[in-house]
Amino acid sequence: MNDATLVRKNLFRKRLRAILLTVSILIAFLIYGMLGAMQNAFSMGMEGAAQDRLVTVNRINFTVALPYAYRERIQQVEGVRTVAPASWFGGYFQEPQNMVQSFAVDPASYLEAYPELVFQPDEQAAFIEGRTCAAIGRALVTQFGWSVGDRIPLMSNIWQQQDGSQAWDLDICAIFDDADGTYPTNYLMLHYEYFNESLAFGRDSFHWIAIVTDDPGQNDRISQDIDALFANSPAETSTTTEAAFNEAFMEQFGNIGLILTWVIGAAFATILMIVGTTMVMAVNERTREIAVLKTLGFTAPRIFRMVLWEALLLSFIGGLIGLGLAALAAQGASAAMSGFLPPFGLSLANTLTAIGFMVALGLITGLLPAWNAMRVRISEALGKI
């Protein structure tokens, strides 16, 4: 019988106790994993292309429109390659509750600016050509069951046509995915021209423009040049990277990160106390046995290591099961919420941090009992009746 067997036997000598401790550790890591995955969903789109792409909005606020003529003027700025204007459409399907995130875009320039959107070549061509065409993201296919060839009346809660109608009839010509599963596909795009020509008010304006530059290193200079173009005009602009824009928008919902930190902190404080006190008690119960081991020639450091390993083993069993469950739960939640949030899951960083937590939990809960065990005195322990 080697030390590893002894550690395992000690841990499971009271099976129910070991199981209960495993459950409470498991739950802390399940909470950590699920919230970590959710947080990833909120910080999506802040990496990759979004770091390089610029976005120009009205300086008052991104909900206030800019004149369409700005498109040409921004295109003239040195270093600007692609300029893709877009407008909020505020779409819903049949009932106002069935919101469809939708933008009116100039398809050719928009797809050039967002190469991460993947189309079937024939569908892409059809979408760019067809005036009444719309392209929908994969997540909307799941949510509404639409398919290519369907004709849907999409209502707008913002806009009105000259005849008073609020519905635009759209042909679904294309379905898009994203290249690597990290960008949201929960929206619909329609042709700006088709949208604009029948508007009752607010014609020839847009809400934001996505800009791709020749050299991302020049982005600071280009942002300043663009904003300088429109300084002191009735519609001043504010140009930032898309990542900074997204982050500022998410921050407006409140400090979600702080709330998650509090919850995860509470979950870990709980198990630290439960596991910590139980381990101390479990080792105290074994005082006499430890004295016997010492009598048999086990050195104090060896006993110290064995108790520490016991705590680490417990922490890893609970932690790994919890993390596994969290990965499964995140997958399910991601599928269920594909209409609202981009796809999300546990990242490598989450997993590594969790493993770090398991080591820390094992060490913290193991050190005191291991220290106690190491200092057991044979004469005192065996002298007890």
Next chain:
Amino acid sequence: MFKQTTAVTLLNLRSIPQRWGMSLATVLSIALVVGVLLGFMAMASGFRATVDGAGSDDVAIMLRGGAMAEMNSNVSRDEVRLLEAAPGIAAGAQGDPLISSELYVVADALRRTTGTRSNLALRGLGLHGPELRPQFSLVEGRMFEPGAAELVVGASVQREFEGFSLGETVRLGPNEWTVVGIFSTGGSVFDSEIWTDLGVVQNLYQRGSGVQTVRARLTSPDDIEVLREHVGNEPRLNLEVLTERDYFARSAGGTVTLIEWAGWPLAILMAIGALAGAWNAMYASVDARTRELATLRAIGFGGFPAFIAAMVEAIVLAFLGGLVGAGATWLLFDGVSASTLGSGFTQIVFAFAVTPGAAVQGVILAVIVGVLGGFVPAIRAARIPLLAVHAD
């Protein structure tokens, strides 16, 4: 039987300090569960109170049909004229209808705590606008002059955002404004807004003569039906008529549900974790008293008192945990100011509110954890064999 039970229970409770480590861990872990639950509920009810407090039953709000939110609505000047003559609307001191045409746009401001830019509502309102907010009062300064680029600022805005002190010049987009007053509507959602004259907003934001919403004081809350019927029968009006309370309840519902839906599952998951802890602690407690319990059996005590005693111990610990959790949440979070993005794409400042109802729910959850965690160990306590007297 009753005497036996009381005796064993007291014996049990008095011995808790001997096992203070496990007992304290149980109390604190349950306190944390309750704390998480109450934290989320305080957020939800604080937000609800702010939004609900804004809506009164005797103010009607009219939006374009299907617009759902003020931001998306538009009402023409002709429609406003028709509404001025509509039945069910109360008259003001000069005999004119108590009606306010309103238009709001979103403006950016810097948040004090984080220095980040957030959306604020800049609302242009008609002459009677303030009268339609029941708890409106000017805290400092004066009202804006019609036609001037002057602002009165809600108390929450002044507290949470930079640059809105009385007399300061504020730049919103290309325009400069002067802050001439600070107002309060008793902590309602309007305290998160900036107000000015309707005509100025229409002018500076090129909105022509159109507005977004029309608010009107009703002669009585029941007259909403009269007004609704009138608007429905008038073909030139394509408007939805709601009481302000219904309007705000509808727009707050989503956020409140979202917070509650996040809070309960988390609290229940954590409760399962704490349950395992309580179970363990109770096992330890029963184990520690094996000889004592067996001795009691030997001198004629039944198993049932031992069961009850263990259950009472578990429930007392859990109840204490619930109280500690509720108390700590109240001390830490009650009244803490926070803000989030409301349905109108603008910030709504609200205060966390730990309500007695929520505290009771938290303590109930704690006691449930105690009952479930204590049950199996209590059965064990009741079934300790007599021979365990010889256990070491």
